[in-house]
Amino acid sequence: MNILRQRIRRAAALFAVAAGVGAALPAAADDAKQQYFPLATFRVGAYASSGIPVWAGTIDYLRYINEVEGGINGVKLFWDECETEWAVEKGVECYERVKGGKNGSPVPIFLPHGDPITKALTEKSVADKIPLVTIAHGRTEAIDGRVFPYSFPAVFTFWSEASSAINFIAERAGGKDKLKGLKIATVYHDSPYGKETQTPLALLAKTYGFEDIQIPVPHPGNDQSAQWARIRQLKPDWVFLRGWGVMTPVAIKTAAKVGFPVDRIIGGVWSGSEEDVRPAGKVGKGYLAITPFPAGADFEILKKIKEHIVDKGKSDLKDLKSFGSVYYNSGVNEAIIAVEAIRTAQKKFGARPINGEEGQWGLENLNLDDARLKEIGAYGLQQPLKLSVRDHEGGGAGKVLQWDGEAWAIVSDGWVKSDRELLLPLIYERAAAYAKEKRITPRPDPTSN
Amino acid sequence: MAFLIETLIGGLLSGVMYALVAIGFVLIYKASGVFNFAQGAMVLCAALTFVTLRDQGLAFWFAALVTLAIMVVLAIAVERVVLRPLMNQSQITLFMATLGLSFVIEGMSQLVMGASVHELDLGIVDTPVEVGPILVSQFDLVAAAAAGILVLALSVFFNVTRIGISLRAIADDPQAALSIGIRLQRLWRIVWGVAGFVALVAGLLWGSRQGVQFSLTFVVLKALPVLIIGGFTSIAGAIVGGLIVGAADALAEIYVGPLLGGSVSTWFVYVLAVAFLLIRPAGLFGERAIERV
Amino acid sequence: MAAAPFLEVDDIEATYEDVILALRGVSLRVEEGAIVALLGANGAGKTTTLKAISNLLASERGALTRGSVIWKGRSTARLDPAELVARGIVQVLEGRRVFPQLTVEENLLTGGYLRRPSRAEVGNDLARIYTWFPRLKEKRRIRAGLTSGGEQQMIAIGRALMTRPTLVLLDEPSMGLAPIIVQEIFEIIRTLNEDEGVSFLLAEQNAALVLRYADHAYVLETGRLAAAGTAADLAAQGVEALYLGDAPGAAAATSSSAQQF
């Protein structure tokens, strides 16, 4: 045990050195007047290929706000990066490291950007009063802000994703009544994330009368011959592909191998990026994907970012091919929502760095209507979004993209809405069950009554 | 019935791909007693290097040669920096060192070549061929053929060439090999180099199947049960083990999975492998040492 | 015999794993063309001495901590085993240690690789080995692990001869072999010595046997030199009495052999 003591002493000394190094660097004197916005990035590890463009999108937008718009109402943003490798405990460590703010500037919003990390932070964030914005991931029942005050699965939950995908199939089939009798197979990543859509799909299948087939693919999914052999046997009309990482290209390739038409596969949000399709090569042509982050560099705001950031060599992106990609745009989207929430909060609390509690208010009063989206230049890139205490999701629609071998083209008729009215009661029920299990008293909704 | 056969064939063809990765392990384990967990990282490194070179516009063969050269340099470095200082250490220590090594290789590869996903097109057509009612993937056939040629080449190498016979000698008795002037360390470098070559082939085939990205390192997980079944020291075992694992995996996914309500392939072949082990404690082809006391 | 020093071992001390002292101040010399015997009981340090000469100690976490080994006027301290083999010293390990999975012929071939010989040379060398050990020719395609103990000893010696050595260090050639086979092997050793001029340093427990073939002999006892002299002198003194009748022994080596009454 002496050894242990000695060891700890040594470790402490090392940390002291590290801290000393930190202290030696001059702290920006006016940090306290700027808005801290820490980023828990993942640039190495298994998911680095998606992380890199995502964070580039976020950082480029933040830089754009700082350099072109002079900050949010004059409050500039500054950030640290902390590498998580998409691993839970590293994510938690990063969160703990940054949650106290920096040099007096508090954390308004935290982007965990990973389903497992989000779950690990759900309760901590309540204790610390730091809102987590988790676009297109996180717990679906966190839509109910009365039970999950600091979780914001904004824009597009997995349930909405499933419902929108079904509605797109209906659109193609010529109406929801045409869903009856269709066979729709869901090929999913066998993980909590992948299984999350089982419940809504079962409900939707019951409602619309299609046949719901669930086919799991074990992590990481680099061999799917058996799954697609089954698809060939079952002959579904559509396949809804909910992959993650390498699973998607392998699925597309294997589908081609067994002769399943690729244009009958609709990928989910995390199966719908260039990084997912490109490795599949030629056979990926015609593949569909539903996403809240439409790809493309033609949106106003992307043009501005290109002009002021990318072309000036200030972009975080090293491989400019990714500019305007789904992941890049998702990063931009997240940053837009965070910035707009801060802006909203500033309206109430003043043009100064805001803290997490104020950030929560900003988010719950966020209203991005078409007019505001046009002002930002994000019309078409970001769907109209109105959040409230009862509704931390807001949008619930996606666009369907089709891969032409080189790039994505939007093929849906605008935003494909989900059947939120149908799903919400079930979601609230689940939130209530969670509250009961955790003995949480839901907070009252100030806007009702 | 046709479906069963089709599944079986598909499984067997996948099995060849697993065997390909397993062979890399067998080579190194045989010659130096190291269970090289960095094999997955080597696969990634080889594929990533190759793709990056191709993206730079190098011709296929030239890129392959340069990659091979890099793998050989890596092998030499590993022997010098890791194996030699750890000579005579326990196998578990060496195993852990290769885990550390895999961090280094992964980090280096991505540091130099980035973490983006690359497409790797080997120009192999991937439309299915119908043989009667049975659908067979052309790509898998080509991959299996490539693996077959590799195994053939390796067995010629091991049975005919000077280096190959020396390597088998080392596997049998390193000290005796040393005593008659076989240069252990040089042969280690060679065998790691050969394992690098195998990693390149595996990397190319797997990479063109799933794209070149970090998750290539996970193919190791499929190779482990192959090794358990086939034994750590037998190339023939790796092939047979690969076929068994591939077939069992595919059949289990179709016929066992639905019974249990989920995908079983993460564990099924491992459980199968343990069952094999209980019957043959040193794998199908592994030699069991008699304990002398 | 010329006075030119062939192999000179001077006052060596060896340890295993930095703890176990296996040799304490052993000195010996082998003249060119001689057969020298190294006698001693089980664990007296014979094997360690041979491995100290062939530089194989390192592979067992052993080390030479004092003294020097001079081969043809040069210290061997910095040479690795392969370089020593290239310079003409080869060791046949105790317990034969053939490569069991390799065929008899492949076993022999491994001995030739260091020189990177041409195909013709290899053929010649093999032919010569087969003339000395005709039995091996019959079994050339059989896996060495399946041959008898005597044949394995022949394989081991043949394999060593494939390196074209000038000095063979032979560790316990009689171990575990029937007397008739032992005699056959020793006859071959004598032939090799006389016809090919190969020198031998033989570690043996069977003193009576080996002294009939050797020119000189050294006797080890618990890692020290206990006696030395010409084979004839030692045989006359009744060397058995020196260490066998109530024999001392030492250290971690594991061999043993037939004992004399």
Added chain:
Amino acid sequence: MSSAETEAAADFVAPGAARDWRGLRRALPLGLLLAVAFVIVPLAGTDYWFNAILIPFLIMALAGLGLNLLMGYAGQASLGTGAFMATGAYATYNLLLRLPDIPLPISLVLGGLIAGAVGVVVGLPSLRIKGFYLLASTLAAQFLLEWIFNQYGWFSNYSTSSSISAPKLAILGQDLSSPVGRYLMTLTAVVAIAAVAARLVKSQTGRAWSAVRDMDTAAAVIGVPVARSKLSAFFVGAAVCGVAGALWAFAYLGTVDARSFGLDRSFQVMFIIIVGGMGSIAGNFIGSAFIVLLPILLSQVSDRLFGGTVDAGQLANLQRIAFGALIIWFLIKEPAGLAALAERGWRRLRPSGTAGPERGSRPGNTGKIF
């Protein structure tokens, strides 16, 4: 109790040790350390230190202890650590959920025991196979258990995400959900278990384990029940890992799903004991410090030194390389683990011999297991 024996039991306080003068000298630093850990740290620590450093450090050291008992003391290599941790976490969760009247500490212990029982089943192949083959066979358990917890909703009370989350942490009405509370709860569990483990390895059970590890044939021949020893090691090791898993889920993360206890976790724990030192109790803490703290340290140092100037992705890659290289470097430098290194350093610092010859002469290759 003789003085030499006390000394042999030196890693932890043994009853009666204090009577002995030398024992006292050994016990004193440990007592001080515990006092600091229990009194000073809770007063001085920040949330960050508790939540991100101390709690995971302690829990991983505990998991290391579990594996060390199994692998370092009993010689049974296992990569099933993650599965044992998952079993402990899910078992404790279900006990708390379904039998809410049982107090938390008892649920933790019961959860550990259930993990131990699973460990015994996982250990059955060890009666036939050893070495890498055994190591590989434990992977079957690792993957199978991970799958079961993910697959069958019952284990997670049919939560949508198959994840389990911490109940209210309270002992005797004392709320422990604050960072300090969770730290103290973890620390108490770790210290208590480590004390029991220290006893155990010096007992007849521990001797039987070491006998099986060092030479199982000889062990059987002299009358050590080899099969029972192996299985008891699997039981105890898995139980300790199980408690670690439950703490990981409830005291550290709050919410986990089975993937938190995947193969990576198993490897991480194995790193801890190999880097720290197999067959050493203190080694687990050293190894855990290395594995848990080093990456954080690397990331903090490099952020401070290069943050903003070097590309963040490259920096992350460099950290990974540095981490891998350090592992190799330490293995080369001290294959018996940092505990042995530290022990040597300690002796050098205090040459006047609290350490008798028996502790002084531990051989260098103690890391060998197969």
Added chain:
Amino acid sequence: MSASSAGPILELRDVSLSFKGVKALNALSFAVARGEICALIGPNGAGKSSLLNIINGVYRADEGEVVFDGAPFRRIRPLEAARRGIGRTFQHNALFKRLSVIDNVLAGLTRHSRTTLVEHAFGLPRDLAESRALRARAEDIIEHLELTPHRGTVVSTLPYGVQKRVDLARALVGRPSLLLLDEPMAGMNQDEKRQMSRFVTEANAVLGATVVLIEHDIGVVMDLSHHVVVLDYGRKVGDGTPRQVRNDPDVIAAYLGTVH
């Protein structure tokens, strides 16, 4: 002891064993009388160690049976053999190399322990009492075999001769009725051999263990043993008192062969 205490403590009947087709033991039969010291001699590879391995269950005989203490068996588990009172030392060092001398000896007492894991874990009174008792027994043997100065030392760092003594202590501490010693004096110098011979004699005379030992040093064998069995390539070529064996022409032929 069983009813058969008048008969031989150990009897081998037509025991055969082969490894991969090579016969290590060939229809071997002999008996060891209660209370004697019996030496097995023969060249290396004669099958002596294999024989001991069959007697205490490490190997299984292909044919024939072993009768120990009146109970016949062909295959016995090593643990069961130990329980019945067969102790054993090893030719190559088979000590628990990371444990100290006292711990090695204490491990030899495992089968005399009656306490459970739980008692060990929490240091319950029964465990404390028992470990005191066991420790006393171990200390006794250690003192007896003059290992006291080494009692706390990790065995792998001890000189070879001392390790051999630890091996003997570990076997003796369990009070075996039959003690199998595999080359207990290999690698020892004259003094050590004399000392070891004394210990073996004492184990036999004082502790009452029947001893079967393998030894190459004929001088030692002749002084020490009451009974000598000569093996050669798996066969028995001689069996009798030292004097008888010394003068047996078959033994002389098999051993000295054509050499002399």
